[in-house]
Amino acid sequence: VLVRAHPAALKRLDWQAFFTALAASGSGAKAVGSIAERIAHSAACHGAVKAGHELGREEQLELVRLLYRLEHMEHCPHGRPTTLDLGWGELARRFQR
Known part of the structure; x- marks a missing residue:
């Protein structure tokens, strides 16, 4: 090919x-x-993007832009999650607030 x-x-x-x-x-x-x-x-x-690969700022922004243009952004084609839903309680706990 x-x-x-x-x-x-x-x-x-x-x-x-x-x-x-x-x-x-x-x-x-x-x-x-x-x-x-x-x-x-x-x-x-x-x-x-694979685990451990560091993205530059522009790559991060482009990834977010692409993600939110998708119709079903919650999962990849194989059903794996692409996003994580963190509530205020979880954020406060993780940042010890």
């Missing part, structure tokens, strides 16, 4: 690992819609 360009939002994606994993997960012929959806889900996971 030759990649000539990619969306700017996926600049951190390891494209070789992405296509290797995508090829390994295939299971015969599928509808075009489901293939496109599988590619989108896989690209999102492979391009995700």
Whole structure:
């Protein structure tokens, strides 16, 4: 597979690992819609910010902007949470107030 360009939002994606994993997960012929959806889900996971990776201020702001543009921002395509709901009581407890 030759990649000539990619969306700017996926600049951190390891494209070789992405296509290797995508090829390994295939299971015969599928509808075009489901293939496109599988590619989108896989690209999102492979391009995700990993634990321990430090983001710059602009990257943080862009991540929040992108998150709030999503229709179902509470979970990733695999059902894992993307947000955490902290009430005032929890914040006060954590900051010892």
